[in-house]
Amino acid sequence: RKEVEQDPGPFNVPEGATVAFNCTYSNSASQSFFWYRQDCRKEPKLLMSVYSSGNEDGRFTAQLNRASQYISLLIRDSKLSDSATYICVVSLYGNKLVFGAGTILRVKS
Amino acid sequence: DVKVTQSSRYLVKRTGEKVFLECVQDMDHENMFWYRQDPGLGLRLIYFSYDVKMKEKGDIPEGYSVSREKKERFSLILESASTNQTSMYLCASRAGTPTGELFFGEGSRLTVL
Secondary structure (H helix, E strand, C coil): CCCEEEEECEEEEEEEEEEEEEEEECCCCCCCEEEEEECCCCEEEEEEECCCCCEECCCEEEECCCCCEEEEEEECCCCCCHCCCEEEEEEEEEEEEEEECCEEEEEEE | CCCCCCCCCCECCCCCCCCCEEEEEEECCCCEEEEEEECCEEEEEEEEEEEEEEEEEEECCCEEEEEECCCCEEECCCCCCHHCCHHHHHHHHCCCCCCCCEECCEEEEEECC
């Protein structure tokens, strides 16, 4: 079983749609959680950290469920510019970061 | 803005050649990393360094070595390139906090023929 698993997609959605991604992790000792975004032919960039109580940044909401060992990312009112690969990252300790393979999102007009 | 700069965006090398990939960061970060990214596999850690001259193996160090002589610079070396090292190589840096953001360079796409 992979340490961090994501549905690879692609998710093809119309503009204005709400889309949700899930990510499961295998190590219950995982400490920190992140969502990174990677545009085509670009480097990954931090989208948001995921906190235990859940957190929101504009149209983006991240949730953590430690009991079930998954994190989620919800994007509301999708824009064309949201098209990218969304990568789940889990930190076990210190500099031990484990990356999911990423989920491709395509928003179409 | 934090900047992580990788010396080469695209390289084509022959099997057996020695390859140097250089990375420089300008934010005085303690931690620097080399990853490779392959389709369907996500980013995999090759090596990381938490201080000058200090290094630790990541998940896939075989066939690679690294050098960190100055805080801002972290080099990845392929002593004898092989075709299975054809990949996208990403350098990253991070401050010393447990939840610090990773800042990536633009990547170096290496093709080994």
